[in-house]
Amino acid sequence: MPLAPVNDHVTMDQLTRDPYPIYRRMRAETPVVRVSSVKRTFLTKAAFTKYVKDTPEIFSSNDPNTPMKPAFRAHTLMRKDGAEHRRERMAMQMAYTPKVIKQDWADLYRGIVDDYLDRLPRGETVDMFTEICGPVSAAILTHILGLEGATTEQMQRWSQNLIDGAGNFGWKPEPFAVSDKANDEMDAHFASLEDRHLAEPNNSAFSIMLNAKDPIPKSQIYANLKIAIGGGINEPRDAMATILFGLLTNPEQLEEVKRQEAWGAAFEEGIRWVAPIQASSRLVLEDVQIGGFDIPRGDTVMTIQASSNRDEDLFENGEDYVVFRDKNVHQAFGSGPHHCAGAHIARRTVGEIMIPALFERFPNMSLPDPDAVKWRGFGFRGPINMPITLN
Amino acid sequence: MVKVIYVAKDGTRTEVKAQVGDTVMQTALDNDVAGIVGECGGSMMCATCHCYVDDAWTDAAGPRKDGEDDMLDCAADEVKETSRLSCQIQLTPELNGLVVHLPEDQV
Numbered sequence: 001m002p003l004a005p006v007n008d009h010v011t012m013d014q015l016t017r018d019p020y021p022i023y024r025r026m027r028a029e030t031p032v033v034r035v036s037s038v039k040r041t042f043l044t045k046a047a048f049t050k051y052v053k054d055t056p057e058i059f060s061s062n063d064p065n066t067p068m069k070p071a072f073r074a075h076t077l078m079r080k081d082g083a084e085h086r087r088e089r090m091a092m093q094m095a096y097t098p099k100v101i102k103q104d105w106a107d108l109y110r111g112i113v114d115d116y117l118d119r120l121p122r123g124e125t126v127d128m129f130t131e132i133c134g135p136v137s138a139a140i141l142t143h144i145l146g147l148e149g150a151t152t153e154q155m156q157r158w159s160q161n162l163i164d165g166a167g168n169f170g171w172k173p174e175p176f177a178v179s180d181k182a183n184d185e186m187d188a189h190f191a192s193l194e195d196r197h198l199a200e201p202n203n204s205a206f207s208i209m210l211n212a213k214d215p216i217p218k219s220q221i222y223a224n225l226k227i228a229i230g231g232g233i234n235e236p237r238d239a240m241a242t243i244l245f246g247l248l249t250n251p252e253q254l255e256e257v258k259r260q261e262a263w264g265a266a267f268e269e270g271i272r273w274v275a276p277i278q279a280s281s282r283l284v285l286e287d288v289q290i291g292g293f294d295i296p297r298g299d300t301v302m303t304i305q306a307s308s309n310r311d312e313d314l315f316e317n318g319e320d321y322v323v324f325r326d327k328n329v330h331q332a333f334g335s336g337p338h339h340c341a342g343a344h345i346a347r348r349t350v351g352e353i354m355i356p357a358l359f360e361r362f363p364n365m366s367l368p369d370p371d372a373v374k375w376r377g378f379g380f381r382g383p384i385n386m387p388i389t390l391n
Numbered sequence: 392m393v394k395v396i397y398v399a400k401d402g403t404r405t406e407v408k409a410q411v412g413d414t415v416m417q418t419a420l421d422n423d424v425a426g427i428v429g430e431c432g433g434s435m436m437c438a439t440c441h442c443y444v445d446d447a448w449t450d451a452a453g454p455r456k457d458g459e460d461d462m463l464d465c466a467a468d469e470v471k472e473t474s475r476l477s478c479q480i481q482l483t484p485e486l487n488g489l490v491v492h493l494p495e496d497q498v
Contacts, residue, residue, distance in 0.1 A: 054432040090461055097465040339431035347498050
């Protein structure tokens with residue numbers, strides 16, 4: 001079979017500004033394509049991305065030679081396969097279960113959301129992205145992880161520093177200098193909390209990992225916490241902002257969502273429409289074919305779940321935000337062994353608590369100028385502002 | 392081919408024909424059976440294919456697999472003695488007629 005065609009013209013800047021028209025064209029014309037500017041083979045159809053994620057024996061996550069390692073100062077579970085990955089993941093998974101959220105945290109989360117909403121002025125236009133979506137996500141994660149004492153400003157900055165470092169494929173020194181500083185701060189904060197978590201075991205991720213019968217090494221406990229910080233703030237933040245945009249620009253759907261209390265469906269549709277994590281990389285371990293093309297061993301494929309989520313084979317009007325779909329089998333949480341560990345938390349915190357609380361408090365809030373909302377991102381994507389008038 | 396019967400929380404029974412060797416989860420997805428999500432594709436990482444094996448079939452379905460207990464703790468609905476992740480039940484000729492009950496919530 002031939003090698004996949006090469007796309008020499010799409011730039012990283014175009015993909016960062018608005019990848020969706022590019023993906024739509026790729027799905028129609030070159031669903032498997034080597035993109036020169038990104039040095040990856042893009043897979044843009046749902047069947048291909050699911051196959052790759054579900055077949056870790058051929059498509060490995062284990063790649064210690066990415067900037068993630070210096071950024072996190074660890075080879076993290078995100079970049080491991082098999083038993084080693086499972087052990088490190090399961091070490092913290094209990095903290096992310098529906099049961100723990102319901103029993104231990106739901107009331108606390110509601111309180112946090114209310115606190116932040118109390119601070120908002122009525123009758124004014126507020127950037128909900130910076131005032132609510134970011135800090136509430138950070139505040140909630142602080143409790144889930146057991147990192148009390150860290151401010152939402154710190155949590156958000158650490159998260160962004162880790163992400164910037166992990167995405168530093170140009171291997172420039174500055175982003176690593178910044179992530180090093182964040183790592184120092186995080187390490188010191190984690191160390192200051194250990195004794196308390198050991199003395200008073202609780203259902204936070206840190207405590208569960210420290211108090212396990214057969215704990216994973218300290219270095220990996222810290223690495224797991226950093227992965228959760230890097231992956232647990234921007235995604236709920238971006239999901240929340242995207243859902244607000246979707247509902248406020250589709251008032252008939254919003255009315256129906258309120259009437260049926262279909263917040264869960266509004267959440268699922270938001271992350272389908274603009275998946276907070278748009279793309280993932282996998283290293284190809286053996287020669288393989290995808291969509292009629294040879295993919296050689298050693299290649300790196302990129303599953304574009306952002307595109308799969310709008311694949312015409314699965315979705316009608318996939319480019320639009322449509323809450324009441326018959327089926328919504330999106331891949332926003334991925335698939336396979338690396339399926340998002342925070343999926344249950346995200347569904348409950350964003351879908352069941354945060355979004356309904358916002359509309360309950362400000363039932364007539366509006367987005368006066370949808371064109372003022374700016375969207376950014378290739379690997380991670382969402383709005384970067386959300387000027388909403390509260391009333 | 393073997394037969395699998397899925398009983399929804401509201402009592403609705405869906406009977407489908409399945410291939411020996413397929414899992415109870417994959418069979419549900421292939422036949423559009425509502426109530427099984429199977430979001431991680433059978434990697435035992437999401438607990439959204441939770442089912443309760445009918446009392447008459449628990450022996451034939453066998454014990455839980457390695458790691459299944461821990462993942463069941465992540466299920467959205469109540470975990471009972473008969474709880475299994477349907478991605479871990481592979482169909483054999485002996486399971487012809489298997490009945491599984493579905494929980495109210497998977498996510």
